[in-house]
Every structure is written in structure tokens, then in C-alpha cells.
Amino acid sequence: MAELLILVGVAVAVFVGYxxxxxxxxxAFGPAVGSRIVRKVTAGALFTVFALLGAWTIGRKVITTMSSEIVDAAVFTPEASVGVLFFTGLSLLVSNLYGVPASTSxxxxxxIVGLGLATGSLNxxxxxxxxxxxxxxPLVAVVIGAVIGRYLYPYLDAKFAFGRLTDPLVAVDTQQTIPRLSVDENVAPRDVVGSLLVVAIACYMGFSAGASNxxxxxxxxxxxxxxxxxxxxxxAVGAISLGGFTIARRTLATVGNDITDLPILAALIVSTVGATIIxxxxxxxxxxxxxxxxxxxxxxLGWGRASRARTLAEIATPTPADKPGLDATTGALSAPPTEGGEDVDSAPTVGELAEGDTPAADTQQASTDRVPRVGEEDPEELAAESLFDPTATARIVALWVLTPSMSVVGxxxxFLLIA
Structure with a gap:
């Protein structure tokens, strides 16, 4: 019976990893695939390599914490192990049904806490x-995003442009006996550097995902x-890799729930901050x-970018009648208007790149001396499209609290019944 439960546990573990x-x-690789820097198969391979690296190194510390420190390792009977993995898999189901990036961790x-409370072994x-x-x-992530959005993002946006390559940056010639790699010679050196940065951040996020998941x-x-x-x-990494090469093809096309509507630059900032914290x-x-x-x-990031329409002193005082209230927006994460008052094209979003809805080239270049100062930007230019609304945000936060709470209670x- 114990052997059967262990096999069931392994099967559930594979499902979770998948x-x-x-x-x-x-x-992790939505921006890179959407920009045609790498193909979906390459993304799956790179994610597997870096997830394994993250799991094999610092990920061991997380495994130790969850396997023997939150509760004593002896409490993890085969029945308890299956139960814990069941509730972990259930969280994935709940998050998918509600379209919310709920936390598997x-x-x-x-x-595990529910197990510890039922057995009296919780640390x-x-x-x-x-x-x-x-x-x-999360508070640190909000603050970092707000500071970058308010003070740094417009300058980064004026310096860097991320568009969609006509052909993949690196091509694989499979016509030969031994596959050969080749670099697209038509890509400008500046675009090569930007493309390498996109891939490097994606690999870093893969490392972080492996370490934590x-x-x-x-x-x-x-x-x-x-x-x-x-x-x-x-x-775990084998199951994660299987998911990366199969069902990830769909998520690479739609590029996830929480960054689909973000410009490429914003998505890279968010990925870097989130991966570093984790x-x-x-x-x-x-x-x-x-x-x-x-x-x-x-x-x-959205709030910080939108807040550039007003100075800190103005934010601390009631909003004047001639200035509309601030709204965190994806429109606020686009390029500033040019000096002549003409609007430039907004930055392509991750979702648009993945769906092929943007032009081949990104035209939103501007020099840093054209970036308006804080308080000088037009609030209407920063409020073109909502990044999130209060209702959606409340639903996300509620599920962040509700899902682990349900897991603890369940x-x-x-475990109180089977103990």
C-alpha cells in the first residue's frame, strides 16, 4: 500500500511540475519568443537548462525548508505527501479557472502548515x-516598480526600443548531417545587444523559477x-521541462496573464525585479x-509611470479640478510625445508581439533631452488604457489570500481525520 501511495505521489508531483x-x-520567454529572437523549442530548452541550474543550486535550500523544517520530516508519511501534493495541484487548477497568477509556493x-497544525509539529x-x-x-516589488516607473522608465524608454525581428536572430540549419547554427547578418549590432539582453533576462527568470518551484x-x-x-x-525539472515543451506553446503564444498587455521594456523590468526578489x-x-x-x-510600475503627471507636492494635496486623477496604465508605459507635440507610436506589447499584430520595426526612438520632467506630462497621455482596474486587483489579492488559506484549512x- 505504501509503495502504491508513493507512486501516486510521484504522479501528482509530475502533474504539478508539468x-x-x-x-x-x-x-519567462514570452518577450523573447514574441520578438522572434528565439523559437518556442529553443525557449523550452533554455528554460529547462536554467531551471535545472536554479533548482540544483539555491533551490536545494527551499526543498530543505519545505521538506524538513516547516514540519519534521517524519510527519511526511506517504498519505501526507499525497495530500500535500494534491492541494498544491489544486492551487494550479484554481488559478487557471479564475485566470489569476496564484502562488503555487x-x-x-x-x-504543509495544515499538516503541521493537525499533527502538532509546526515550526x-x-x-x-x-x-x-x-x-x-510584494511591498518591495511595488516600491521598486513605482520608483522605476516614476523616475527611470521614460529615460529607459527613450534609449531602448524593442521590436519584432523579421527572421529569428539565430537560425538552425537542419539540412546538414550535423545541425548548424547561424546568426542573421541583417540584424544591426544594436539589435543584437538588445536581443541578447532579452534572452539573458528570460534565462535569469528561468533560473529563479527553478529555484523557487x-x-x-x-x-x-x-x-x-x-x-x-x-x-x-x-x-521536478523533468516534469517542468515536459510542460515547457508542450502546453507552454500555448502560454508562449498568449504570454501569460499578468504581462500580456505590457510593453516589452516594462515586461523585462518586471521580470528582472520579480526574479531578483525570488x-x-x-x-x-x-x-x-x-x-x-x-x-x-x-x-x-504602472502607478509610478502614471504619477509623473504630478509632482510629489501635488500628489500630497487634493487633485486640482483641471487635472484628472491618476490611473495606472499600460498607455502610461508608452513613449512620450515628441517636442513638436506629435505622438509617436506606443511601445509594442508582449501580447501584440506574440500575436504578430505590430509592425516589424519599433519607431519609438527619442533622445533623453526630450523626456518631460515630472509634473510636465499630460495626464491624458498617461491614461490611455488601464493596466489594471480596482476590481481586478481586488480579485487577485483576494485569491492570493484565499487560496493558501483554503489549503491550510483543507x-x-x-490530516486531522487521517492522523
Whole structure:
């Protein structure tokens, strides 16, 4: 019976890893694939390599935390392991049904907490530390995004342009006996540097995803001794890779829920900030959500960019009748108007690139001396299209709290009955 439960646990772990790979690959490599810098197969391969690197290095600390420190490893019986993995898989189902980037890490930890409460083995001090990190990390992401959006984004937007390449940057010639790689000679050196930056950030996000998510798939099985950490990592990354090469093709086309409407530059900023926060937390052994950090950064970035219409002194006072209220927008993340008052084309979004709806070249170039100062930009130019609305934001935050809470309660009741 125990062997059968372990096999069921492995199957559920593969299911969890498969879904993680399907969603995370699209979010990480959406900009690179949408811009035709790499193909979907290449994206899947690169994501697998860097997810394995992240899981094999600092991801081990997260596995240790979730497999033996939140609760004692002896508590992870085969039945308990299947139960924890079941609630982790359930979180993926809930997030997919509601279209919300819910946290697999938070829900997996919630299931372990329910197990610890039912068995009286919960490490309360460690959970306090983890909960504190879950509160601080999104706040840090919002603040960083707001500062970048308000003070740095217009200058970055004027310096860099990300468009859609006519042909892939690197092509694979499969006509020969041994496949050969070739670089498109028609791509300008500046575009090559920009393309390499896009791919590098995507690989970095893959590293972060592997470091934080491998534990979600296999920590219970490592805790009960069914798998050693090395084997568990290989199983998790193998399942993640399977998802990256299969269902990720759809997420690479639609490019995820939370960054589809973002310009390429904004998506890269959000990816870098979110991945850095999660990498630091993983290095500390704290399981945390990449989706929550990146979404929080989107909120901060949109608000910060829109807030440039007013100075800090004006923000601190009631909004004048002649200035409309601020709205965090994707339109606010587009290029500023030119000196002659003519609008330039807005930056292509990740979703538009993935769907092929933008021109081949991005024309939103401007020199840094044309960037309006804070308080000089037209609020109407910054409020063209909503990045998020209060209702959607409230729904996302509510599910961030509700999903782990349901996991805690459900796991607690389940393990209380079978204990």
C-alpha cells in the first residue's frame, strides 16, 4: 500500500511540475519568443537548462525548508505527501479557472502548515519568518516598480526600443548531417545587444523559477525519504521541462496573464525585479511566489509611470479640478510625445508581439533631452488604457489570500481525520 501511495505521489508531483513548466516558460520567454529572437523549442530548452541550474543550486535550500523544517520530516508519511501534493495541484487548477497568477509556493506551504497544525509539529518561528517575507516581498516589488516607473522608465524608454525581428536572430540549419547554427547578418549590432539582453533576462527568470518551484513538486517526497534531493530535483525539472515543451506553446503564444498587455521594456523590468526578489528569498531558503512579486511590480510600475503627471507636492494635496486623477496604465508605459507635440507610436506589447499584430520595426526612438520632467506630462497621455482596474486587483489579492488559506484549512481537516 505504501509503495502504491508513493507512486501516486510521484504522479501528482509530475502533474504539478508539468503545470509549473507550462505557465512559467511562457512568462519567462514570452518577450523573447514574441520578438522572434528565439523559437518556442529553443525557449523550452533554455528554460529547462536554467531551471535545472536554479533548482540544483539555491533551490536545494527551499526543498530543505519545505521538506524538513516547516514540519519534521517524519510527519511526511506517504498519505501526507499525497495530500500535500494534491492541494498544491489544486492551487494550479484554481488559478487557471479564475485566470489569476496564484502562488503555487504559498499554497504548497499552506498545505504543509495544515499538516503541521493537525499533527502538532509546526515550526511557528520559521512560519512567522516566511509570512513576514510574503508580506514584505510584494511591498518591495511595488516600491521598486513605482520608483522605476516614476523616475527611470521614460529615460529607459527613450534609449531602448524593442521590436519584432523579421527572421529569428539565430537560425538552425537542419539540412546538414550535423545541425548548424547561424546568426542573421541583417540584424544591426544594436539589435543584437538588445536581443541578447532579452534572452539573458528570460534565462535569469528561468533560473529563479527553478529555484523557487522545484520544491513545490517534490518536497513532500523528499521529506518522507521516497526521493533524495538530487533525484527529486531531476524529477521536478523533468516534469517542468515536459510542460515547457508542450502546453507552454500555448502560454508562449498568449504570454501569460499578468504581462500580456505590457510593453516589452516594462515586461523585462518586471521580470528582472520579480526574479531578483525570488532568487534572494530562495537563497535564504524561503519559498515565495514569483507570480505575486511580478504582479506587484506591475502595479507599482504602472502607478509610478502614471504619477509623473504630478509632482510629489501635488500628489500630497487634493487633485486640482483641471487635472484628472491618476490611473495606472499600460498607455502610461508608452513613449512620450515628441517636442513638436506629435505622438509617436506606443511601445509594442508582449501580447501584440506574440500575436504578430505590430509592425516589424519599433519607431519609438527619442533622445533623453526630450523626456518631460515630472509634473510636465499630460495626464491624458498617461491614461490611455488601464493596466489594471480596482476590481481586478481586488480579485487577485483576494485569491492570493484565499487560496493558501483554503489549503491550510483543507489540509488541516484532512490530516486531522487521517492522523
Amino acid at each position: 503545470n509549473i513548466g507550462g505557465s512559467s516558460t511562457g512568462v 504559498m499554497t504548497a506551504v499552506g498545505a 511557528a518561528a520559521l512560519m512567522f519568518t516566511i509570512l513576514s517575507a510574503w508580506i514584505v516581498a 522545484a520544491a513545490n513538486a517534490v518536497a513532500p517526497l523528499v521529506g518522507n525519504g521516497a526521493l533524495d534531493p538530487g533525484t527529486g530535483i531531476l524529477l 532568487t534572494i528569498l530562495s537563497w535564504l531558503g524561503i519559498p515565495a511566489s514569483l507570480a505575486v512579486s511580478t504582479t506587484s511590480c506591475i502595479i507599482g 489540509a488541516y481537516l484532512l
